Every structure is written in structure tokens, then in C-alpha cells.
Amino acid sequence: QDAAGIVTVKDHRLNLVKDMGTVSDVFTQDTVMNLLGNVGIGHVRYPTAGGGCTAEAQPLYVNSPFGIALAHNGNLVNTKEMLKSMRKEHRHINTDSDSELLLNIFAEEFQRRRLSKVTPDEIFDTVRGVMRRCKGGYAVVLLINRIGMVAFRDPNGIRPLCFGRRV
Secondary structure (H helix, E strand, C coil): CCEEEEEEEECCEEEEEEEECCHHHHCCHHHHHCCCCCEEEEEEECCCCCCCCHHHCCCEEECCCCCEEEEEEEEECCHHHHHHHHHHCCCCCCCCCHHHHHHHHHHHHHHCCCCCCCCHHHHHHHHHHHHHHCCEEEEEEEEECCCEEEEEECCCCCCCCCCCCCC
16 A cells, blocks of 8 residues: 545535655544544545556545545546546546546536535536446546545456445
């Protein structure tokens, strides 16, 4: 592992802690205490694509629409096509990470929907749109501010996906 991160949400504000290093390096007692809220997503990075810098540590985040954070495990095989599409949509991609591309594909697909009232069907349509565009093996967990959590994986179920709940 070379990076770790967690994002939580409280009062419609996303609280993000991520850095290079192992989980025990990144998360001290103080940093964990500052992750306010009752829902969050986390990620431990072991790079298979992209570089090794803090910008590629996950969760990754985009402001629009709503504020979306993503944790992704996988490898996309059509990144050149996706990058070209994102440039056409005037979305800025800042890293070599396929995870950043996937996050922006989701955000762009989601933003196409009627955003005044988000329904489960619109979210499912967004996920179907992402799955049509992203080729490869992947598992994705997204935290959408003011909406909730979304999780999906590639049609073949190649990558693991875990959901936990503390009661």
C-alpha cells in the first residue's frame, strides 16, 4: 500500500483525509476524530496504474454536481477514449489515474440528468451510462453529498466490493 484516505459527510460538508503512506501512517487518533459524520467511504491504494502522488490517493473528489467522492478498485482499458470524451465535455483531468477519469465520467453522466429532484431511477440510469462507457474490471463506491452512497462493479464482477455497517 502506498496511500490511504477516508471521506465522511456531516451537515452537507465532505470531510476528507488522505495522504501517502500506510493506513497507520495516514490515520492518527487526531485525524480520525476530525472525520465527522455518520457515513463515509475509504480506500487503501496499491498502484497498478498512474503514478504515486498524493493527488492520486483516494477518495477522489469533484465539486459538481453536489460534491461527489469516489473510491475505486480496478483497471480501465479504454482510458484514451475516456480522456478524449472528458476533454470534449470541458472536464479537467489532473492526474494519470483511471479513477479520476471514472469519477468525472460519473459526474458528467449524472449532471445530464434533471438535478432538481434526484430519483433512484436517475442514479441507476447514471450508473448504466458509466458502465456503457467504462471498459475493464472495477468496483466503485461513491458518496454524493445530500444524496447518499452508490456502489457498483463491472458487469463481470471481477473486483471485490464490500459494504459494512456499524450498529
